[in-house]
Amino acid sequence: MPKVGMEPIRRKSLVEAAISAIHARGSLDITIRDIALRAGVSQGLAHHYFGSKDALIASAMRHLLTEYGRQVRRExxxxHDPRSRVSAIIHASLGSEQFRPETVSVWLVFYVHAQESDEAHALLSVYSRRLRSNLVHGLVPLAGERAHRIAEGIASLIDGLYIRKALGSLAGEIRAEQLVEDYVDRELEVRG
Known part of the structure; x- marks a missing residue:
């Protein structure tokens, strides 16, 4: 008899194990068996809960997006005003919580995976739309009709600087968050 209430615990364990396996391998060149071993469950149970490695990988991606969403909401x-709303999004996107080694590894793999997986591409598209939408909401009172263009610039900087910082190619003394904040200030000065 299956233990009542164990499914959510095992699912979470498998998602965390998938993240750990992707980080350890640096790619999606892992098997459901690798993930199940890390989670301490049988390969059959992993298949039972997720059906396939791709479904488990998509769940891991959704998990990271959910964690990011929580961080955005906390920030x-x-x-207390539209400008601090924009700063909150920047901080949530480029703050230290987003740079745990496992998180970085998985995000970088997902960016690549999204080029060949419709589901991964769709998940990253949702992330992109939400990021722009949240930014526009804070920017409209500050920049009017220019809000969409500025939001696109901020989102591009966030994604690009995240990758550069994650790969260690951002000069040590340069703070990614401050670069984006400086861009926002310059763009808003143009309107003022």
Whole structure:
């Protein structure tokens, strides 16, 4: 008899094991068996809960996106005006929580995976749309009709600087968050 209430615990364990396996390998060149061993469950149970490695990988991606969303909401609770709302999103996107080694490895692999997987591409598209939408919401009162263009610039900087910082190619003394904040300030000065 299966233990009642174990499914969510095992699912979470398998998702975390998938993240760990991707980090350890640096790619999606892993098997459901590798993931199941890390989670301490049988390969059959992993298949039972997710059906395939691709479904488990998609769940790991959704998990990271959910964690990122939580971080954005935590930062937004501190925001008291439209400009601080924009800063909250920047901080959530480029703050230290997003740079845990496992998180970085998996995000970089997902960016590549999204080029060949419709589901991964769709998940990254949702992330991109939400990021721009949240930025536009904070920028409209500050920049009017230019809000969409500025939001696209901020989103591009966030994604690009995340990759550069993750790969260690951003000069040590340069803070990614500050570069984006400087861009926002310059763009808003143009309107003022």
């Amino acid at each position: 937004m609770k501190k925001a």
